[in-house]
Amino acid sequence: MSTVPPSQPHVFDATVANFETEVLKASLTTPVLVDLWAEWCEPCKTLGPILEKLAAEYNGAFRLAKVDVEAEQQLAAMFGVRSIPTVVLVKDGQVLDGFAGAMPEGQIREFLARHVQPAAGEPAEDAAPEVEESAEDALNRLQQAIAAEPDRAELKLDLALALMRAGKTEPAQAELDALPANLATDARAVRLRSQLELARSLEGAPSMAELRARIDTNDADWEARDLLGVRLLVEGDAAAGLDQFLDILKRQRDWNDGRAKKRLLAAFATIDDAVLVSQYRRRMSSLVF
Missing domain, CATH: 3.40.30.10 (Glutaredoxin)
Structure with a gap:
């Protein structure tokens, strides 16, 4: 009803x-x-x-x-x-x-x-097109807003997200860790935490070409598959990254204390495509259960 x-x-x-x-x-x-x-x-x-x-x-x-x-x-x-x-x-x-x-x-x-314009009449023909805000402009805007209203904690979450988009993972982590408890469980904060976890796993990791070469040499090089999956995710090829984790889960489910399943769950929290996430959740469930 x-x-x-x-x-x-x-x-x-x-x-x-x-x-x-x-x-x-x-x-x-x-x-x-x-x-x-x-x-x-x-x-x-x-x-x-x-x-x-x-x-x-x-x-x-x-x-x-x-x-x-x-x-x-x-x-x-x-x-x-x-x-x-x-x-x-x-x-x-x-x-x-x-x-x-x-x-x-x-x-x-x-x-x-930030995302929706209220319905109105047709825009003027000579209206200037909307210019997408750069990462640095977003950081400057948010830092100024926080200076003006330091008690607005939600601005600090926006800043943490902007820092991550700008590739500044350590400052993003610091801002995330400093959030009050009510914002620490916000959906965006949870997503950012998963993104940072994935980014940290690539510190000192081999290049994508090296990882592919290792897998060509040894198809059961689980560490190389794991890191390749993370690299693919971070570089925007979500489906290919998830496929690497699923392959580990299917063939060596308990490798490294079940890391493949943990990677999949962390990845689901970072991917925008709800249809893709739903599809891969089902595939993961079919392997786990």
């Missing part, structure tokens, strides 16, 4: 049956904000009405998909939900950003402003 009143045209219930069409495919043209909630969750009851209000205000600039995690446990597992409410933004078929917990309306507006 639907939980969404018919008076809210930009809000809908997402299920396994309609997820691919109404969320993933639809996000190719319009961003979809996914609200993972449950009836028994008190913070969800605070957050839900705020999201619905903003969906109405944005008037179709984004759609709000409501996922009851009790009824749709497969979707909750696909997103790796650890606490609710959890909110993720799906755009161009991929998870772009997200947060956990019932944030205040002002912070949610800031979150939306």
